[in-house]
Amino acid sequence: MNFKKSAALLLAGVLALSVTAGCKKKEEAKPDAAPKAAGDTVKIGFLGALTGDVAMFGAPTLVGMKMAAEEINAAGGVNGKKIEIVEADDRGDKQEGASVTQKLISRDNVVAIVGDPTTGITKVAAPIAQKAQVVLLSAGATGTGVVEIGEYIFRDTLLDSVAIPALLDYYAKNLKFKKVAMLTSDNNDYSVGMSQLFRDSAKGAGIEIVADEKIKDGDKDFSGQMTNIKAKKPDILFYSGYYTEGALLMKEARKQGIKVNIFGGDGLFSPEFIKLGGTAVEGAMSYVGFSPEQASPVTAKFIEAFKSKNNGALPGLFDAQGYDAVKLIASAMTAAKSNDPKVFKDAIAKIKNFEGVSGTITIRNNREPIKSPLCLLEVKGGKYVLKAKVPVKMD
Numbered sequence: 590m591n592f593k594k595s596a597a598l599l600l601a602g603v604l605a606l607s608v609t610a611g612c613k614k615k616e617e618a619k620p621d622a623a624p625k626a627a628g629d630t631v632k633i634g635f636l637g638a639l640t641g642d643v644a645m646f647g648a649p650t651l652v653g654m655k656m657a658a659e660e661i662n663a664a665g666g667v668n669g670k671k672i673e674i675v676e677a678d679d680r681g682d683k684q685e686g687a688s689v690t691q692k693l694i695s696r697d698n699v700v701a702i703v704g705d706p707t708t709g710i711t712k713v714a715a716p717i718a719q720k721a722q723v724v725l726l727s728a729g730a731t732g733t734g735v736v737e738i739g740e741y742i743f744r745d746t747l748l749d750s751v752a753i754p755a756l757l758d759y760y761a762k763n764l765k766f767k768k769v770a771m772l773t774s775d776n777n778d779y780s781v782g783m784s785q786l787f788r789d790s791a792k793g794a795g796i797e798i799v800a801d802e803k804i805k806d807g808d809k810d811f812s813g814q815m816t817n818i819k820a821k822k823p824d825i826l827f828y829s830g831y832y833t834e835g836a837l838l839m840k841e842a843r844k845q846g847i848k849v850n851i852f853g854g855d856g857l858f859s860p861e862f863i864k865l866g867g868t869a870v871e872g873a874m875s876y877v878g879f880s881p882e883q884a885s886p887v888t889a890k891f892i893e894a895f896k897s898k899n900n901g902a903l904p905g906l907f908d909a910q911g912y913d914a915v916k917l918i919a920s921a922m923t924a925a926k927s928n929d930p931k932v933f934k935d936a937i938a939k940i941k942n943f944e945g946v947s948g949t950i951t952i953r954n955n956r957e958p959i960k961s962p963l964c965l966l967e968v969k970g971g972k973y974v975l976k977a978k979v980p981v982k983m984d
Contacts, residue, residue, distance in 0.1 A: 630673040631666075631928045633658070633915060634693035636704030636714055636725075638681035642833055645859040646706035646907050650728050651676055653911030654703055656898065657919075667919045668928055674915075675699055679710060686710035690717045690725075699723065700930050703914040706907060708732030708779040715742045724930045724937065726918060728910035731854060732782035736956045741934050745913050745950055747878030747960045749783045749854060751981055755963055756876050757787075757794035759979045760825070770800035770823035772814060772838060774830035777806050783829035783854060799823050804834060811841045819847050826851040832859040835873075836866035843869045850874065855906055863968055873968045874976065879909040879947040880964035882975035891946035906947070913945035 635654055637647025651674070658672040666672065675697045679686040686705055693699045694717070702718055705711050706729025718725035719739030727735065727744040731752075736742050760766040771787065774780040791798055799821040802814040815838070818826065826842065828835050828851055835857045842851070850872035851857070858875035866873070881892050881903045891912065895904040904912075920943065921936035922928050943950045948960045961981035966973040 629670055631668075631670045631922070632673045632675050632697055632699040633918060634697060634699035634702040634704075635674055635676040636679060636686065636689055636693065636702050636710070637706050637729075639676075639678040641681040643681040643707055643831065645832070645861050646729055646855075647679075647681070647704070649905055649907040650704065650706050650911035650914075652899075653728075653904070653908040653913075654915045656895065656908075657912045657915035660894075661915070661919050667922045668926060670928060672915065672919065679705060681707070681710070683710055683713045687713050687717060690714040694718065694721045694723050700928055701726065701918050703728055703911060703918070706730065706910075708735065708782065709777065711735055711744075712738070712778060715739065718742065722931055724918065724934050726914050726937070728914040729855070729907060730779075732779045733786070734782070740938075740956070741930065743937050743952065743956055743958075745910055745917055745945065745947070745958055745960070746855075747876075747948070747963060747981075748957060749786050751959055752854070752876050752963050753783070753786050754790045754793070755979050755981050756965070757790050757796055759965070759977065761794045761796055763977075766796065766824040768797050768799045768821070768823045770802070770818040770821055770826050771798055772802045772804060772818075772826065772828045772830070774806045774834060775803045777830055779856060780806075780830040787827060787829065804830070804838075806830065806834060808834060809837060811838050812845075814838075815841045815845050815847060818842075819845055823849060825849050828853045828857060831856040832862035833865065836862050836870060839866050839869040839873065852876070858906060858966065858973070863971055863973075870968050871971075875966050875973070876979075877906045877964050877966060878960050879906045880966060880975045880978070883978060885944075887944050888946045904946075909945075909947035913943075913947050913950070916945065917943060917950070 635651050637650050638644045639648050654674050658674050662671045677689040679689045701724040703726055708730040711727045711730040715725055715738040719741050724741050730744050731746045731749045773784040800818045839851055852874035855877045858877050921933045925933040925936040927933055938956055940952045950958050950960050952958055963979040963981050965977045967976040
């Protein structure tokens with residue numbers, strides 16, 4: 590036999606077998622397998638820092654989200670679909686936050702995003718989500734100018750605009766504070782917005798701002814600001830920024846013999862604040878929307894479930910708010926009977942008296958949440974303890 594001819598016949602036979610095998614595989618495969626697998630889940634994206642200076646806000650938010658998703662899925666999911674949490678690390682960087690948001694929407698096809706816990710990155714991510722018609726619900730942004738970005742943008746936090754007037758009233762009436770020294774990180778959207786709310790609210794509460802100092806995120810030397818503040822003899826310090834600078838501010842205050850304490854919002858609330866500040870931050874206060882102390886029945890159940898999953902550790906503010914965010918979204922999907930954000934966004938906007946683990950939440954007509962109670966936490970003996978639960982008007 591001619592060698593070339595034999596080789597040609599052999600090759601033809603191999604090709605024929607390959608085609609036959611391929612046809613058989615196509616006949617045996619289920620044509621709807623991949624689409625069915627994809628269709629059985631509804632994806633919710635996590636946007637936040639898992640590394641970097643603000644990972645103390647992002648990482649626990651993700652823990653809470655996953656816990657909520659597990660519970661919902663164990664109960665049958667939402668509208669017949671299981672929730673899948675898609676996570677990414679924005680490292681607390683605005684540019685990375687924008688990139689992660691784009692990827693979650695275009696590559697991962699999420700129907701909603703929970704995050705970022707910070708106001709600054711939320712403001713960067715929100716226009717992207719709004720344009721794509723994907724719901725973005727921040728479980729941490731408390732500053733101004735967030736939901737105004739569009740009808741797909743929400744949050745489940747205790748707003749500074751709600752908390753500050755209530756807190757100042759409590760301080761003036763219960764703790765008899767009259768003179769406050771302010772400090773603002775003027776390169777931080779969250780800090781700038783909160784400080785302005787404080788200025789606007791102080792006069793109505795009968796509180797005098799005796800000093801109004803500026804710093805920047807990343808600064809290390811606060812000797813000049815504290816020298817100015819010391820001369821004004823305030824009753825308390827108010828800092829509207831994050832825990833890193835807050836701890837250093839108090840170290841400088843104690844170094845200069847300033848004995849009054851500091852207070853702030855949830856940006857000042859972190860175990861790292863205590864680690865960095867040590868004894869200098871004893872007596873510091875943070876107002877937040879959650880405390881495991883004096884828990885409601887719903888919150889108590891959440892705390893026990895959290896402890897069982899986390900070696901007995903207690904949940905914090907961002908664990909609770911991340912959990913509530915997923916539960917709120919799932920509740921809206923169920924009410925709307927749809928997992929389409931174009932539909933269930935309207936159900937979020939109608940939520941009233943939602944009993945979350947971080948408090949009772951109502952979404953008002955402007956899509957802003959109002960939440961009660963306000964929990965005032967104090968650093969005592971190297972840990973946060975509940976100092977007071979301050980009522981918030983739910984109207």
